[in-house]
Amino acid sequence: MSTAETQTPAPAWRLLLGYVRPHRWALLAGAVLSLVTGATGLLLPLVARELIDDLAHDRAVTGALAAMSGLVIANAAMGALGAYVLQRTAESVVLGARRALSSYLLRLRVRAVDRSEPGDLMARITSDTTLLREVTTDSLVGLGTGGLTLVATVVMMGLVDPVLLGVTLAVILAAGTVLGLIVPRINRASRRAQDAVGVMGAALERTLGALRTVKASGAEHREERALHEAAEESWRQSVRAAKWSAAAGNTAGLAMQIAFITVLAVGGARVATGAVDVGTLVAFLLYVFYLMAPIQQVVGAITQYQTGSAALARIQEALRLPAEPPARPAPLPPAGAEPASVAFRDVRFRYADDLPYVHHGVTFTVPARGMTAFVGPSGAGKTTVFSLIERFYDPESGEITLDGRGLGDWELSRLRAAIGYVEQDAPVLSGSLRDNLLLGNPGADDAALAHVLKTTRLDGLVARLPQGLDTLVGHRGTKLSGGERQRVAIARALLRRPRLLLLDEATSQLDAVNEAALRDTVADVARTTTVLVVAHRLSTVTMADRIVVMDAGRVRAVGTHRELVAADPLYAELAATQFLAAAD
Numbered sequence: 001m002s003t004a005e006t007q008t009p010a011p012a013w014r015l016l017l018g019y020v021r022p023h024r025w026a027l028l029a030g031a032v033l034s035l036v037t038g039a040t041g042l043l044l045p046l047v048a049r050e051l052i053d054d055l056a057h058d059r060a061v062t063g064a065l066a067a068m069s070g071l072v073i074a075n076a077a078m079g080a081l082g083a084y085v086l087q088r089t090a091e092s093v094v095l096g097a098r099r100a101l102s103s104y105l106l107r108l109r110v111r112a113v114d115r116s117e118p119g120d121l122m123a124r125i126t127s128d129t130t131l132l133r134e135v136t137t138d139s140l141v142g143l144g145t146g147g148l149t150l151v152a153t154v155v156m157m158g159l160v161d162p163v164l165l166g167v168t169l170a171v172i173l174a175a176g177t178v179l180g181l182i183v184p185r186i187n188r189a190s191r192r193a194q195d196a197v198g199v200m201g202a203a204l205e206r207t208l209g210a211l212r213t214v215k216a217s218g219a220e221h222r223e224e225r226a227l228h229e230a231a232e233e234s235w236r237q238s239v240r241a242a243k244w245s246a247a248a249g250n251t252a253g254l255a256m257q258i259a260f261i262t263v264l265a266v267g268g269a270r271v272a273t274g275a276v277d278v279g280t281l282v283a284f285l286l287y288v289f290y291l292m293a294p295i296q297q298v299v300g301a302i303t304q305y306q307t308g309s310a311a312l313a314r315i316q317e318a319l320r321l322p323a324e325p326p327a328r329p330a331p332l333p334p335a336g337a338e339p340a341s342v343a344f345r346d347v348r349f350r351y352a353d354d355l356p357y358v359h360h361g362v363t364f365t366v367p368a369r370g371m372t373a374f375v376g377p378s379g380a381g382k383t384t385v386f387s388l389i390e391r392f393y394d395p396e397s398g399e400i401t402l403d404g405r406g407l408g409d410w411e412l413s414r415l416r417a418a419i420g421y422v423e424q425d426a427p428v429l430s431g432s433l434r435d436n437l438l439l440g441n442p443g444a445d446d447a448a449l450a451h452v453l454k455t456t457r458l459d460g461l462v463a464r465l466p467q468g469l470d471t472l473v474g475h476r477g478t479k480l481s482g483g484e485r486q487r488v489a490i491a492r493a494l495l496r497r498p499r500l501l502l503l504d505e506a507t508s509q510l511d512a513v514n515e516a517a518l519r520d521t522v523a524d525v526a527r528t529t530t531v532l533v534v535a536h537r538l539s540t541v542t543m544a545d546r547i548v549v550m551d552a553g554r555v556r557a558v559g560t561h562r563e564l565v566a567a568d569p570l571y572a573e574l575a576a577t578q579f580l581a582a583a584d
């Protein structure tokens with residue numbers, strides 16, 4: 001994924017506003033509460049002036065004291081409520097972003113996932129979205145309330161003494177210039193820190209995804225180094241961002257102290273000349289003191305936004321990856337639905353513009369019903385045929401039809417609802433055996449489940465397991481054997497009552513009994529469904545109704561086993577040397 005140095009802040013803002021819009025009223029309520037809290041605070045200096053005045057003129061101070069106490073209590077109560085409402089809203093913004101992003105990532109085109117690191121995409125959902133919390137409260141609200149309080153305080157200061165206000169503003173302006181130099185550095189460092197978190201996610205995913213291989217290869221130290229390097233890079237960049245944020249915060253703090261001292265000096269002189277009285281100077285100094293909070297808030301908002309916009313840019317990058325259109329899940333075919341026919345016409349395809357063609361004009365026709373085996377040397381493009389039928393990818397030219405209709409004319413979810421797909425490595429997801437079987441058809445009834453378990457010979461396994469179908473299979477089904485995983489994957493596909501079954505046969509051997517059973521099952525299914533098999537076993541090809549021989553991205557022959565052994569030298573060689581024949 002490209003780095004986002006090219007991102008401009010404006011669209012990041014727009015994205016943030018999109019997430020914030022549904023919560024605008026809550027956010028406004030929180031902001032108003034914060035503002036009122038600030039406003040009650042602003043009244044305090046005036047009451048203080050009254051108090052000093054009352055004391056100076058020997059008047060009773062109970063009224064002023066009561067007013068002060070009331071203001072302080074109201075201030076604290078509203079402050080707490082405002083903080084709660086804002087935090088809650090910020091969490092809702094994070095929730096909205098996580099929902100939107102996770103829905104989007106599930107719709108990503110396979111092509112986009114091929115080019116991304118899943119661990120990095122995960123970091124965008126988990127880590128980057130978290131940063132939106134601070135952006136919402138500290139940046140959006142901070143800028144709004146801090147800015148308004150700042151303006152209100154400045155107005156009050158102007159009313160109290162315009163000359164001292166001029167002095168204060170000059171100091172603030174100088175500090176603002178310095179801040180302008182610091183802020184972009186925070187953004188750059190934050191972006192790199194978040195990227196490093198993404199790199200770490202990717203490295204973790206890679207290592208944990210193949211932990212057995214890593215251990216068996218004695219590669220723990222090398223993997224550890226990669227993880228540590230990513231963690232350290234994130235640390236380095238976060239520390240750099242922290243350094244610049246601290247510098248920004250301290251610049252603002254320093255400016256306020258300079259303003260305080262300058263106002264004290266100029267104000268003292270003005271008191272000495274009689275231009276203002278002591279009460280006015282005290283009130284003004286209190287306002288300078290009060291100015292500190294909104295200024296810190298505004299500076300905090302700006303620096304925080306730098307981190308947030310780096311995260312937003314990363315979220316935005318993920319949202320720009322090509323995705324499939326949103327679609328409602330389509331109903332599965334009814335029981336007894338007609339099997340589907342499939343045809344490829346002169347299909348040319350490559351996985352990316354900079355990669356060689358995998359299909360150089362593939363043409364074949366598969367009628368409805370029956371079993372068609374695809375055979376050919378490794379890398380011939382057999383599995384790619386299945387990926388194209390599932391529309392994981394679209395061909396560059398040529399046409400693929402299902403039931404005579406171009407795949408592009410099918411609603412994607414309807415197309416996939418018609419197909420059962422068993423991948424070669426038969427993925428099993430963590431969860432229970434039942435979850436795995438029902439993944440493609442959660443509504444399947446117990447009778448259908450029992451039937452499929454029997455035909456895939458999983459019933460014996462289920463009976464042996466202490467918790468039966470509710471046994472947890474472990475991450476990626478590690479608690480199952482390779483053969484069991486294959487049978488689970490086939491059972492899962494069959495439960496969908498597919499009109500077209502795509503079976504990418506595993507290259508590993510099943511034991512003879514299970515292989516014979518599966519062969520019978522597939523033969524049985526092929527009587528009512530169209531079955532396409534990427535075949536690696538002699539037993540599969542000999543029972544196929546037709547065999548499509550592929551070589552280097554082209555179909556070189558079509559026929560039955562008997563015909564092809566006689567007519568096609570490549571097939572004859574494959575049959576003699578490559579097919580797994582032990583169980584035949």
Ligand SMILES: Nc1ncnc2c1ncn2[C@@H]1O[C@H](COP(=O)(O)OP(=O)(O)OP(=O)(O)O)[C@@H](O)[C@H]1O
Nearest residue numbers: 114351355358376377378379380381382383384385
């Ligand atoms: N996602 C992908 N991105 C880029 N190239 C790919 C991708 N998947 C497959 N390829 C390439 O496409 C070519 C055909 O792959 P395919 O999986 O269709 O072959 P196959 O005939 O099924 O091989 P095998 O019998 O070994 O499974 C291979 O050269 C492979 O490297």
